[in-house]
Amino acid sequence: MDSKLQMFENRLTKVFRHISKLAKRQNITCYRVYDDDIPEFPFSIEMYEDHVYIAEYQRRHGMEEADHEAWLDTCLELISKVLNVPPANIWVKQRQRKENRQSQYEKLSAESREMTVYEGGLKFKINLSDYLDTGLFLDHRTTRGMVRHEAKDKKVLNLFCYTGSFSVYAAAGGASEVTSVDLSKTYLAWAEENMKLNGFDTGKHTFVHADVLQYLDTLKLNTFDLVIMDPPTFSNSKRMKDFLDIQRDHAELLNKVLLATKKDGVVYFSNNYRRFILEEDKINAASIKDITNQTLPFDFQQKMVRKCYRLTK
Structure with a gap:
């Protein structure tokens, strides 16, 4: 084995041993193992119970396609060995291309690539094959717990x-009503499915297919007790009337959200923009707390670029 591969194996073995122990102790079965720790191995590697999800970040690697495929196969064999997961349970996405790799690592049977996983005693449908993300952002595990803790009898x-x-x-925490808003019908249907999966009456909760930027202008004042807003950094979806730039637009968005929030209501706001700076002086909140560090799960301690804030009206 060449020295770089050996270095990758050593690193992966070490972090997996450490993180899997912490996960076991906390009864967590979906967690991130590795994230671009060694520049020559630009992967994000996540465990979803007995499956592994790997995203390869786009880098200039200078290899011909055939050489890159061979290198990737070698890496996957190594990952399979270290994590003790059979190749049939390993899924690979390359972040520059949407399609899944046609290789021995793709299940060739017509089996569904969807599975149900557990987090915090709740069930979630994930999809390991069809989208760039699995459907469950693991970095917000702690934040989700905070929302559950605060949601009782809240809108x-x-x-x-x-x-x-x-x-x-929020529903698991006893929220009286949850309104979920997204521009994607696919994700909204998935959200409804996740609610049903956990036995919640979807008739009591609302699913709104809308562009959030326009939807905010339709809200009545002082309606909600608790709001979660985790927007993309940029969005110019064809269905969106306006182009969203979270650095430029966050103060305006938050102020609209705060208008729709009751007095003493809480807004959780997060985003993934690396250079994000919160413009506190422009935001009409009674208090703003940066809770980024408090909301970092053990498997993201080394590498986390997202910011998270708790605003009180």
């Missing part, structure tokens, strides 16, 4: 709700 609004994991946690 909750989940904006840019994606597959609705925050909505499920």
Whole structure:
């Protein structure tokens, strides 16, 4: 084995041993193992119970395609060995291309690539094959727990709700009503499915297919007790009337959200923009707390670029 591969194996063995122990202790079965720790091995590697999900980040590697495929196969054999997961349970995405690799690591049978996983005693549908992300953002595990803890008898609004994991946690915490809003019909249907999966009556909760930027202008004042807003950094979806730039637009968005929030209501706001700076002086909140470090799970301690804030009206 060449020295770089040996270095990768040593690193992966070490972090997996450490992180899997912490996960076991906390009864966590979905967690990140490795994230671009060694520049020559630009992967994000996540465990989803007995499956592994690998995203290869786009880098200039200078290899011909055939050489790159061979190198990737070698890496996958090594990952399979270290994590003790059979190749049939390993899924690979290359972040520059949407399609899945046609290789021995792709299941060739017509089996569904969807599975149900557990987090915090709740069930979530994930998809390991069809999208760039699995449907469950593992870095917000702790934040979701905070929302569950605070949701009892509250009216909750989940904006840019994606597959609705925050909505499920809010319902599990006893929210009186959860409104989930997203521009994607696919993700909204997935959010509804996640709610049903956990036995919640979807008739009591609302799923809104809308552009959040326009939807905010339709909200009545002082309606919600608890709001979650985890927007993309940039979005110019064809269905969106306006182009979203979270650095430029966050103060305006938050102020609209705060208008729709009751007095003493809470807004959780996070985003993934690396150079994000919160413009506190422009935001009409009674208090703003940076809770980024408090919300970092053990498997993201080394590498976390997202920011997270708790605003009180």
